[in-house]
Amino acid sequence: MRVPDAGLVRSVIRGGVRRRIRGYRRRGGILMYHRVIDAAFDPWGICVSPRMFDEQMQVLAEHRSTVDAVSFSADGDAYSRSGERLAVTFDDGYLDNVVAALPILERHEIPATIFVIGNAVGRTREFWWDALERAVLAPTVLPVELEITLGDERHRYTLADGSAEQATDGSAEQVTDGRWRADVDAAVTDRQRLFATLWAAIVVLDPDEQDRAADDLLTWSGQRVSVPRIMVDDNEFAELAAHPLITVGSHTLDHLSLTDLSPRRQRDQIHGGHRRIEELAGRRITCFSFPFGRYDDSAVAAARELGVDIACTSVPEPATVTDDRHTLPRLQALDLDGDAFARWLRDDHRLLRA
Ligand SMILES: [Zn+2]
Numbered sequence: 001m002r003v004p005d006a007g008l009v010r011s012v013i014r015g016g017v018r019r020r021i022r023g024y025r026r027r028g029g030i031l032m033y034h035r036v037i038d039a040a041f042d043p044w045g046i047c048v049s050p051r052m053f054d055e056q057m058q059v060l061a062e063h064r065s066t067v068d069a070v071s072f073s074a075d076g077d078a079y080s081r082s083g084e085r086l087a088v089t090f091d092d093g094y095l096d097n098v099v100a101a102l103p104i105l106e107r108h109e110i111p112a113t114i115f116v117i118g119n120a121v122g123r124t125r126e127f128w129w130d131a132l133e134r135a136v137l138a139p140t141v142l143p144v145e146l147e148i149t150l151g152d153e154r155h156r157y158t159l160a161d162g163s164a165e166q167a168t169d170g171s172a173e174q175v176t177d178g179r180w181r182a183d184v185d186a187a188v189t190d191r192q193r194l195f196a197t198l199w200a201a202i203v204v205l206d207p208d209e210q211d212r213a214a215d216d217l218l219t220w221s222g223q224r225v226s227v228p229r230i231m232v233d234d235n236e237f238a239e240l241a242a243h244p245l246i247t248v249g250s251h252t253l254d255h256l257s258l259t260d261l262s263p264r265r266q267r268d269q270i271h272g273g274h275r276r277i278e279e280l281a282g283r284r285i286t287c288f289s290f291p292f293g294r295y296d297d298s299a300v301a302a303a304r305e306l307g308v309d310i311a312c313t314s315v316p317e318p319a320t321v322t323d324d325r326h327t328l329p330r331l332q333a334l335d336l337d338g339d340a341f342a343r344w345l346r347d348d349h350r351l352l353r354a
Contacts, residue, residue: 025320026079029086029351030069032314032330035094036101041137043182043195048335050100054107055338060086061108063352068247069113070287072319072328073309079321084353086345088112089312089330091251091289092127093120095229098236105245114240115251115289115312118276119207120231127255128202130230131214135221136195137180146194148216150201151209157197159190203292207254234280241281249287250274250306258290263298270302287311289330300326318349 039047048056060066069087071078078085088105090097093116105112120127126134136142146157180192187193202213218225232240240246252258253273258266270288278285286309290299293314303311304326315329323329336344345352 025322026081027083027318027320027351028067028072028078028080029083029318029345029349030072030312030328030330031086031088031333032312033088033090033101033333034092035096036104037094037096039178041133041178041180042335043133043137043180045181045183045332045334048333050104052335052337052341053101054104056333056336056341057088057104057108057110059338059342059352060088060110065352066110068111069249069312070247070309072325074325076309079319082353083318083349083351086351089249089289090114091291092117092255093232093237093251095232095236098232098240102240102243102246109245111245111247113247113249113287115249115287116232116237116240116277117251117255117291118253118273120255121237121276121280122233123231124229125211126214126227126230128210128214129199131218132195132198132202134223134227135214135217136191136198137178139221139223142191142221146217146220148213148220150198150213151205155201157194159194161190203257204260207256237280241283247287248277248281248285249289249308250277250285251289252291255291257292257294258299259294259296263302266299267302267305270299271306274306274308290314295327300324318351 033048034046035048036050036053037047038049063084065084065086067078067085067087069089070076071085072087078087088110090101090112093114097114101112142159144159148155182196182199187196198217202210205213215225241248250273252269253276254269256269258269261269274285274288288303288306288308289312290303295313300311309325310328311326312328312330314332316331317329318331319328331349333341342352
């Protein structure tokens with residue numbers, strides 16, 4: 001048996017005490033969504049099917065508990081002992097937010113905040129993370145060898161465990177397992193390891209290098225490089241910005257990993273994205289969220305300089321009244337039916353009054 005060291009025991013106790021103290025503070029929940037779509041694979045758990053999203057919004061509507069995310073600002077009224085107030089947010093600016101989510105939000109009269117990447121609006125190609133999923137997780141068969149230039153470096157990978165060829169004999173389940181989660185499950189097959197390795201290597205590149213890597217991977221895997229547009233265009237953005245239920249927020253210019261950038265580049269990304277969204281919306285924008293939930297002191301300082309009411313992270317906790325309004329935690333809503341969604345809010349987070 002492994003004997004835990006005293007430092008670990010102390011930190012576990014501290015973590016438990018901290019959670020208990022947080023649990024007694026006035027609180028509420030900020031829900032984080034990305035896409036409302038039926039997805040064949042979803043390694044980050046960011047896709048909720050339209051049917052499940054409808055059931056989840058039905059739960060919120062029955063409790064009459066939804067508020068705007070900015071109600072979690074300094075003088076906001078979203079915090080309560082019972083934790084019954086919840087806000088719905090979306091990140092990135094996917095077209096399905098307009099096509100699939102908006103009619104459901106309208107039917108249940110639920111407000112939502114959509115944090116849009118500045119350079120996503122009108123973008124006709126995928127972002128690299130969507131291309132990477134399609135290139136590495138979708139095909140039934142992949143070439144065994146991959147040689148690719150990432151940034152200035154040439155990389156070589158081999159799919160040696162058979163996860164490349166296995167698919168041809170019908171034993172494809174492990175290879176193309178749509179339930180595999182990159183953030184929860186261990187990478188077991190070479191294909192899953194390749195996905196995780198490439199993701200970590202591409203996230204730190206510049207935008208044009210990311211796009212080049214995406215094209216090279218799609219070509220290598222035999223997938224089409226160009227696909228129908230999946231981000232909002234100017235008109236759809238304008239529809240969101242004018243909609244009485246929707247608040248638009250900013251989400252940087254290019255969705256880079258802020259913690260891998262210098263403070264100066266962080267500021268360029270955060271302020272540049274905010275200006276772009278304000279120009280498109282034609283008015284002041286009052287909320288922001290950190291891409292990939294990644295932030296550090298200088299990124300938070302740059303977000304604070306925007307003068308926004310709230311900035312959201314992806315720390316998976318309820319928001320409590322003493323939290324810093326520029327690093328508000330958010331709970332990632334998964335593809336659950338209404339009952340499981342309600343249980344998750346109540347049992348795991350003591351939100352949503354019984
Ligand atoms: Zn994002």
